[in-house]
Amino acid sequence: MCLTNNRYPRPSVSFSKTILLGLEILDGSEVEHVVGYCNKVMTASPSASPTTTSGRGLRGSRPVSPSRRGSRSTAPSLGLLVPRRRGPVTQPVDFDWNTPAPTSAVTSGIVVGNAMLIAIPATPGSVTSANLIPVGKYPTFMQDYANAVATPIYGSAGMRRGGTLRSMSVEIVRGFDNGTYDVLIAPNAKAIVKAIEMVDPAKRPQVNAELYKTLDKLYPRWTFLLFCFSEDTADKAGCALVRYKPMAEFKHLLYLPGLDGHNGEVEQGKVELDHTLVVGSYKMSRTANTSSVTFSDRGVTQAMPFLPSQVIGKVVPAGTRVSQGDFLLNLADVRQGNFRAKRALPPGWQKVFAAPATPQDFIEK
Numbered sequence: 001m002c003l004t005n006n007r008y009p010r011p012s013v014s015f016s017k018t019i020l021l022g023l024e025i026l027d028g029s030e031v032e033h034v035v036g037y038c039n040k041v042m043t044a045s046p047s048a049s050p051t052t053t054s055g056r057g058l059r060g061s062r063p064v065s066p067s068r069r070g071s072r073s074t075a076p077s078l079g080l081l082v083p084r085r086r087g088p089v090t091q092p093v094d095f096d097w098n099t100p101a102p103t104s105a106v107t108s109g110i111v112v113g114n115a116m117l118i119a120i121p122a123t124p125g126s127v128t129s130a131n132l133i134p135v136g137k138y139p140t141f142m143q144d145y146a147n148a149v150a151t152p153i154y155g156s157a158g159m160r161r162g163g164t165l166r167s168m169s170v171e172i173v174r175g176f177d178n179g180t181y182d183v184l185i186a187p188n189a190k191a192i193v194k195a196i197e198m199v200d201p202a203k204r205p206q207v208n209a210e211l212y213k214t215l216d217k218l219y220p221r222w223t224f225l226l227f228c229f230s231e232d233t234a235d236k237a238g239c240a241l242v243r244y245k246p247m248a249e250f251k252h253l254l255y256l257p258g259l260d261g262h263n264g265e266v267e268q269g270k271v272e273l274d275h276t277l278v279v280g281s282y283k284m285s286r287t288a289n290t291s292s293v294t295f296s297d298r299g300v301t302q303a304m305p306f307l308p309s310q311v312i313g314k315v316v317p318a319g320t321r322v323s324q325g326d327f328l329l330n331l332a333d334v335r336q337g338n339f340r341a342k343r344a345l346p347p348g349w350q351k352v353f354a355a356p357a358t359p360q361d362f363i364e365k
Contacts (some may be wrong), residue, residue, distance in 0.1 A: 018274060019146045022254035024281035024331055025306040033246050035120055038142040038239040115205040116227040119219045121255055122244035127185055127223045129173040133241040136177040138297040142239050146276040148291040149313030170195040184226040189215040192226050203228040214266060218346035254279050254334060256327035267324060274318035277327060280311035281335050288337025312339045314365055322361045339365040
């Protein structure tokens with residue numbers, strides 16, 4: 001998800017250079033999925049005042065220059081988008097995926113809390129602090145993955161273990177990843193609102209309860225993770241990595257969060273991307289046409305031996321307009337080295353917006 005927490009008189013927050021990572025891993029005898037998220041955020045006007053809250057955006061790391069939002073006339077097109085068939089569409093829990101045939105800042109000395117929110121299709125109650133992967137010692141590993149797929153293709157230390165969460169409990173992990181984050185792990189977004197007071201005041205964002213209520217309807221039974229950090233440590237933040245056991249209906253898919261919204265609410269219709277999508281599997285075929293990852297930081301493979309060194313992916317140019325939604329990839333395709341990502345609306349979309357379903361796009365190599 002690329003959503004801001006705050007509402008402004010006009011859109012004032014944008015995101016750029018988002019990197020999304022989706023993996024199928026084997027760690028010992030356990031098969032799990034991994035989702036990674038990294039991006040940069042900027043505000044169009046430092047003096048802009050939110051209409052509902054005074055905190056910064058729900059998602060982001062640090063201010064960057066140029067906004068990725070552009071006009072329709074200058075937005076690049078994506079030649080490999082394949083529209084989905086038209087007609088009435090239902091929204092079952094797996095996004096109606098059809099398996100393809102095999103073919104900022106510190107102001108006046110006041111520290112501002114910020115956060116990244118991630119929803120994952122994990123088996124309810126199965127995500128604990130043990131699922132969080134600390135990556136603060138390896139600041140470039142996500143960029144290394146992005147670099148791998150941006151080039152031509154040629155041929156858990158520090159975590160405390162815990163049990164299964166009770167269905168309605170919220171777990172807080174204080175000082176995670178070298179003290180950068182306070183993380184809330186919750187069975188729904190509403191529970192985060194009630195538990196936000198447990199977060200260190202310097203890291204505590206002001207949450208948009210209405211937005212969270214909408215997210216619970218869009219992603220029923222999903223697990224939510226809120227990575228809270230202080231903006232005076234924003235140079236250390238901006239990347240999150242979590243492993244999970246997917247719901248039964250998502251075991252054959254890799255999920256990458258991509259829902260868009262830059263003004264405190266979920267957008268509808270077409271949205272603009274600026275994303276690098278990277279996926280891989282421990283079952284990658286030896287004949288698959290993959291890219292090799294070279295990690296710049298020492299110790300990455302020792303600390304996270306389950307990370308694959310062979311991946312596939314695609315760089316989606318800034319300003320490319322596609323249908324709203326997240327990204328889904330079929331694992332059967334990924335294992336064969338075929339990149340085909342569907343932009344899919346959340347399971348509860350029609351319930352929330354009561355809007356006619358629009359054809360969804362496929363992004364392919």
